[in-house]
Amino acid sequence: MAAIKKQSLVDQIYQRLRENIITMQLPLGSHLNVNELQSQMGVSCTPIREAINRLQQEGLVVYENNVGARVLMLDEHDVREIQELAATLQVTAVRLALRQGDRQRMALEIREQIRRYEQALTPQEEVGAVHELVGVFYHNCGNKRLDNSMIAIQGQQLLLRYLYCSCAGHGKNQADFERIYQGVLKNDPDAIIAALRENAERALPGILRCLKEKTS
Known part of the structure; x- marks a missing residue:
């Protein structure tokens, strides 16, 4: 029987944000405020930032100067x-x-x-x-x-x-x-x-x- 893999906190946050973006529960172009996400998820900023960085590598999140992270826009x-x-x-x-x-x-x-x-x-x-x-x-x-x-x-x-x-x-x-x-x-x-x-x-x-x- 295969061992059950435990997800890290970063993995859990990443999967949650990823699903919310892909299903557009987080609308295109919406700002990802780390402080707000901390409050919603009850976690520190470090795993949230790591999860957002992973989403950026997948092309789902972009960073803008003086704005921060936001969900990508599409036309x-x-x-x-x-x-x-x-x-x-x-x-x-x-x-x-x-x-x-x-x-x-x-x-x-x-x-x-x-x-x-x-x-x-x-x-x-x-x-x-x-x-x-x-x-x-x-x-x-x-x-x-x-x-x-x-x-x-x-x-x-x-x-x-x-x-x-x-x-x-x-x-x-x-x-x-x-x-x-x-x-x-x-x-x-x-x-x-x-x-x-x-x-x-x-x-x-x-x-x-x-x-x-x-x-x-």
């Missing part, structure tokens, strides 16, 4: 840039993972995430399944620098996925994920990349519409 240009960068990284991750990883194990991991996605009851559960599905290629690409590059924007990607999954009438994407699964089985990186690209393109209008609704 249509930002969304397109994030999607373009993610697509570029995904191409490399997919090709390296199929070249160097265990395809049978990756296929099993992707099948499990498809199952989680199909059974998801909330946007958070959908987002988690999609995030882990795409993450299979990064975890198996054998390139830590590439994996670290994705970490730098993964918070922003999660936020965009949440926007899409929480948008009314967004629809499910099992067909795209099945194509990804089959691409792994057949060792066909081009098919996987095409499915990922088409999925992102299909989601873009919904993301932009939901972003406009939540920021207007």
Whole structure:
């Protein structure tokens, strides 16, 4: 039986703030006041600052001179840039993972995430399944620098996925994920990349519409 891992105080604060940002309970552009967070959470400023620094590394928090930390702002240009960068990284991750990883194990991991996605009851559960599905290629690409590059924007990607999954009438994407699964089985990186690209393109209008609704 695997040991139960205890989360540090910093981890707990980080996870709480991260979820609140991704689900937009903390609105885009809102100021993160350390003193207010201390009062709300009943902890010292040190773990809060460490958690905020981690969120900055993920691209969810930015620092401004004379202002301090705030949740990132997004407009249509930002969304397109994030999607373009993610697509570029995904191409490399997919090709390296199929070249160097265990395809049978990756296929099993992707099948499990498809199952989680199909059974998801909330946007958070959908987002988690999609995030882990795409993450299979990064975890198996054998390139830590590439994996670290994705970490730098993964918070922003999660936020965009949440926007899409929480948008009314967004629809499910099992067909795209099945194509990804089959691409792994057949060792066909081009098919996987095409499915990922088409999925992102299909989601873009919904993301932009939901972003406009939540920021207007």
